[in-house]
Amino acid sequence: MESSRSKCSLLRCDEIDAVYVEPFILSGYRRPGLSWWQCIKHAFVLHNDVGNFWTHFIPFLLWVWWLVAISVSEENFFQPYNYPLLCFWFGACSYALFSSLAHMFACKSFLVHTTCFIFDYLGIAMYALGANIGSLFYVSATSSPLLQNRTWVIWTEAMVAVTGFLTCSLSRFYWKKYRFVVRVGSYAIPYFFGVGPYAHRQALCIFYGTDCVPQTFYFHMAAIVFANLLAFFFVTKIPERFFPGKFDYFFQSHQLFHVCAACLTSVQMYYTPMEMAIRRTVLIEVPGGQPTWQTTFLPFVCALMLGVGMTGCLGYLTYAGVLTTNKNDERKNK
Numbered sequence: 001m002e003s004s005r006s007k008c009s010l011l012r013c014d015e016i017d018a019v020y021v022e023p024f025i026l027s028g029y030r031r032p033g034l035s036w037w038q039c040i041k042h043a044f045v046l047h048n049d050v051g052n053f054w055t056h057f058i059p060f061l062l063w064v065w066w067l068v069a070i071s072v073s074e075e076n077f078f079q080p081y082n083y084p085l086l087c088f089w090f091g092a093c094s095y096a097l098f099s100s101l102a103h104m105f106a107c108k109s110f111l112v113h114t115t116c117f118i119f120d121y122l123g124i125a126m127y128a129l130g131a132n133i134g135s136l137f138y139v140s141a142t143s144s145p146l147l148q149n150r151t152w153v154i155w156t157e158a159m160v161a162v163t164g165f166l167t168c169s170l171s172r173f174y175w176k177k178y179r180f181v182v183r184v185g186s187y188a189i190p191y192f193f194g195v196g197p198y199a200h201r202q203a204l205c206i207f208y209g210t211d212c213v214p215q216t217f218y219f220h221m222a223a224i225v226f227a228n229l230l231a232f233f234f235v236t237k238i239p240e241r242f243f244p245g246k247f248d249y250f251f252q253s254h255q256l257f258h259v260c261a262a263c264l265t266s267v268q269m270y271y272t273p274m275e276m277a278i279r280r281t282v283l284i285e286v287p288g289g290q291p292t293w294q295t296t297f298l299p300f301v302c303a304l305m306l307g308v309g310m311t312g313c314l315g316y317l318t319y320a321g322v323l324t325t326n327k328n329d330e331r332k333n334k
């Protein structure tokens with residue numbers, strides 16, 4: 001009964017403010033102005049954002065369980081060697097949780113909608129940074145100059161992640177025509193920081209036969225495929241671009257983007273412990289190869305705090321009316 005009543009009260013895209021409208025999604029919008037509790041209850045009601053909530057909330061729960069499982073199975077789990085893994089895990093859970101909450105509360109109000117999605121971008125930035133710290137310490141070739149200059153590299157990566165987050169957040173207010181390209185581009189540089197150590201190691205393996213880890217090759221390839229697929233769905237808005245209104249509830253590009261992101265992270269969670277176990281004895285021999293809290297948690301937490309501060313500033317500027325969405329311009333042009 002609750003379900004059918006709620007579904008009947010769903011709105012079409014021309015019945016609500018442009019702020020809440022997604023391209024090529026024509027129906028299934030919740031009525032803006034719901035209470036916090038009503039937003040939570042709508043996680044169990046069919047509407048056009050419910051799939052976006054569950055495609056990140058279920059992975060979040062699975063990844064929490066994953067960490068609990070591996071931390072109890074290993075004695076002395078919270079040792080320095082595992083710090084990069086913990087940064088990666090924390091970043092992954094941040095983006096999945098922030099994304100779920102953003103899609104859950106997106107219809108609350110313009111301010112909540114905007115602030116939640118800026119937190120969503122912060123989660124992605126923290127995930128990129130955490131994954132890159134993991135990639136640097138566990139995946140780099142033993143002769144990698146990145147590893148030898150790890151302090152500089154990690155702080156640069158932290159700054160790049162925060163800059164990407166800020167650019168991505170500003171795309172909600174500026175660059176309306178290219179906002180999806182800007183959002184993907186914001187994380188392109190952090191992505192190359194993550195893939196770089198593996199590309200270098202693989203090149204050494206091919207040309208010199210050193211640092212080869214064939215056991216994880218296909219997992220790295222799968223991760224690259226998922227990373228490209230998620231960018232593809234995010235930018236192109238396929239399939240709903242060609243069939244507006246037909247994918248309002250299921251299989252819209254944003255859900256496919258979420259699924260690809262969850263698959264990418266899950267593959268990383270699978271191969272990272274493999275890399276750690278296989279290469280442990282080699283990496284311990286590398287001068288300075290042992291992670292410390294100064295080269296893992298410190299830059300990670302500093303970037304997080306900076307990002308939270310920026311989110312607060314952007315939220316306040318939105319509340320004060322200084323920043324307004326670029327979507328209103330889009331409707332005027334239609």
Ligand SMILES: [Zn+2]
Nearest residue numbers: 052099254258
């Ligand atoms: Zn999303």
